[in-house]
Amino acid sequence: MTIEDKQAQITEEFSFLEDWMDKYELLIELGKKLPPLEESSRTEKNLIRGCQSRVWLAVSREDGKLHFRADSDALITKGIISLLVHVFSGHTPGEILGADLSFIQKIGLKEHLSPTRANGLLSMIEQIRLYALAANTENTKEHGK
Amino acid sequence: MNCSSIREQFPALSQKIYGKPLVYLDNGATTQKPRKVLDVLQEMQGGLNGNIHRAVHYLSVQCTERYDKARSTIRDFINAASADEVIFTSGTTASLNLLAYSFGQTYIRPGDRIVVTGAEHHSNIVPWQMMCKRTGARLEVWNIDDSGAMDPKKLEQILDIPGDKPKLLAITHISNVLGLVNPLSHIIRIAHYYNVPVAVDGAQGIVHKKVDVQEMDADFYVFSGHKLYGPTGTGVLYGKEKYLEEMVPWQGGGDMIEKVCLPTGTTYARLPLKFEAGTANFIGVAGLGAAVEFISSLNGFDIELHENEITTKAMKALQEIEGCRIYGVPGTYYGQVYEKIPVFSMSIEGAHPADIATLLDKMGIAVRSGMLCAEPLLERYHLTAVLRASFALYNTLEELDYFVESLRKVLKMLR
Numbered sequence: 001m002t003i004e005d006k007q008a009q010i011t012e013e014f015s016f017l018e019d020w021m022d023k024y025e026l027l028i029e030l031g032k033k034l035p036p037l038e039e040s041s042r043t044e045k046n047l048i049r050g051c052q053s054r055v056w057l058a059v060s061r062e063d064g065k066l067h068f069r070a071d072s073d074a075l076i077t078k079g080i081i082s083l084l085v086h087v088f089s090g091h092t093p094g095e096i097l098g099a100d101l102s103f104i105q106k107i108g109l110k111e112h113l114s115p116t117r118a119n120g121l122l123s124m125i126e127q128i129r130l131y132a133l134a135a136n137t138e139n140t141k142e143h144g145k
Numbered sequence: 146m147n148c149s150s151i152r153e154q155f156p157a158l159s160q161k162i163y164g165k166p167l168v169y170l171d172n173g174a175t176t177q178k179p180r181k182v183l184d185v186l187q188e189m190q191g192g193l194n195g196n197i198h199r200a201v202h203y204l205s206v207q208c209t210e211r212y213d214k215a216r217s218t219i220r221d222f223i224n225a226a227s228a229d230e231v232i233f234t235s236g237t238t239a240s241l242n243l244l245a246y247s248f249g250q251t252y253i254r255p256g257d258r259i260v261v262t263g264a265e266h267h268s269n270i271v272p273w274q275m276m277c278k279r280t281g282a283r284l285e286v287w288n289i290d291d292s293g294a295m296d297p298k299k300l301e302q303i304l305d306i307p308g309d310k311p312k313l314l315a316i317t318h319i320s321n322v323l324g325l326v327n328p329l330s331h332i333i334r335i336a337h338y339y340n341v342p343v344a345v346d347g348a349q350g351i352v353h354k355k356v357d358v359q360e361m362d363a364d365f366y367v368f369s370g371h372k373l374y375g376p377t378g379t380g381v382l383y384g385k386e387k388y389l390e391e392m393v394p395w396q397g398g399g400d401m402i403e404k405v406c407l408p409t410g411t412t413y414a415r416l417p418l419k420f421e422a423g424t425a426n427f428i429g430v431a432g433l434g435a436a437v438e439f440i441s442s443l444n445g446f447d448i449e450l451h452e453n454e455i456t457t458k459a460m461k462a463l464q465e466i467e468g469c470r471i472y473g474v475p476g477t478y479y480g481q482v483y484e485k486i487p488v489f490s491m492s493i494e495g496a497h498p499a500d501i502a503t504l505l506d507k508m509g510i511a512v513r514s515g516m517l518c519a520e521p522l523l524e525r526y527h528l529t530a531v532l533r534a535s536f537a538l539y540n541t542l543e544e545l546d547y548f549v550e551s552l553r554k555v556l557k558m559l560r
Contacts, residue, residue, distance in 0.1 A: 076500045
């Protein structure tokens with residue numbers, strides 16, 4: 001499934017939920033379901049500090065594709081993380097860098113990504129893009145050899 | 146006057162958020178403004194506008210009069226010995242930065258000690274750290290215990306070092322996290338016994354307690370207008386004249402000068418203008434004056450009585466919630482009574498403050514979550530975030546009930 005397909009799927013899933021309460025209940029459920037990041041990955045290096053909540057992001061590479069695992073101490077943040085990790089994981093750096101995260105706005109969670117929220121989510125997306133950028137540069141270098 | 150007739154005077158309180166009536170419980174961050182303040186702002190921004198202390202024309206004279214009148218209103222409100230001891234600033238943070246700079250340049254030498262407490266918010270920490278960097282002084286901490294109180298014996302140990310007495314104690318009147326009223330008269334008496342002046346951060350204190358700077362004997366007392374039902378961008382630095390007279394000015398520019406010469410030889414204005422460089426926020430200050438007049442004119446409405454009732458009921462209701470811990474419990478500690486204002490910072494097992502605040506927001510309730518600009522204080526309790534509900538004179542017991550009921554609903558969703 002492409003990043004676009006995944007976003008479309010999430011958007012559709014949320015489109016049935018009109019009430020804010022249902023939306024947040026789904027996010028909370030997703031947050032609870034997301035496996036917690038093991039202690040060894042909850043390192044200072046992987047920590048993204050926000051004033052409101054903390055986010056941890058770990059990345060690995062397999063066959064040229066990036067895989068993300070993440071966690072937060074806040075449940076709603078974790079629910080949104082679960083969506084982001086699902087959308088970005090298993091894709092090449094190029095695909096990630098080219099992705100347009102339109103689903104966040106479509107499902108009405110744009111406010112959670114505002115810089116003033118300081119919940120770590122915006123920094124997490126930036127971090128994901130930085131990882132992709134670094135991996136992409138490495139790939140280009142290898143090809144150039 | 147009762148609470149509902151007071152509420153009518155605050156237009157912001159009747160708005161709806163996501164279709165629900167607003168329950169505004171983030172007063173520790175900023176308060177809503179009464180119509181009386183809004184009217185002054187509108188009148189002046191919309192017409193009665195002329196720069197103060199400069200011109201002979203009607204508008205300038207009118208604005209100057211209002212600015213000066215606000216200063217004497219504030220003088221009366223805090224019972225300063227003279228209006229010259231009331232310096233207008235842009236807020237608590239600006240007042241503390243001014244103080245740290247001017248006090249530091251005037252009195253502090255390398256190796257001197259400055260004392261802050263463990264209950265301070267960032268604005269009463271960072272300016273002192275910067276001052277220490279500039280002057281080579283050292284910062285020491287008089288820390289709180291688990292209850293949020295401070296042991297006066299420990300203070301004495303810090304103060305009583307012959308030949309190395311601290312040059313200043315900076316302490317909050319009421320912590321924005323704990324909501325506990327520090328027994329300032331007692332603390333200031335101890336500090337003065339060792340000849341150490343005391344600067345009080347009154348950002349929260351002045352909103353909830355009657356302040357008499359002479360009775361308290363504070364050497365400096367600072368506060369913001371916007372937390373006191375006044376406009377944003379206004380604040381006060383009160384200082385005893387003997388210090389303010391000696392202290393060098395912080396910023397230079399218009400209004401703070403007596404005579405300007407080139408290349409050197411400029412002399413400064415007398416108090417209070419010496420510390421008010423540039424065009425003052427005279428419209429905001431007039432609004433702050435109106436806010437203070439409003440507070441002083443609540444015929445028969447006892448703010449402390451009303452707020453105490455909220456505090457007692459809220460403490461009981463919140464402590465009944467399973468896993469809820471409130472930081473700052475009123476009581477008698479070290480022989481001193483620590484009252485509590487209706488500011489409730491809490492952590493609740495199994496629910497993160499950011500989640501709770503997000504869900505309460507959707508119910509029309511404005512509360513605060515996070516570190517509350519007091520990272521060291523939260524660290525003291527091994528916390529990375531708390532939930533805070535802070536009430537003001539216009540909040541009702543019905544709002545408290547709705548808050549507690551909504552909080553219980555939210556916890557059911559999260560836990």
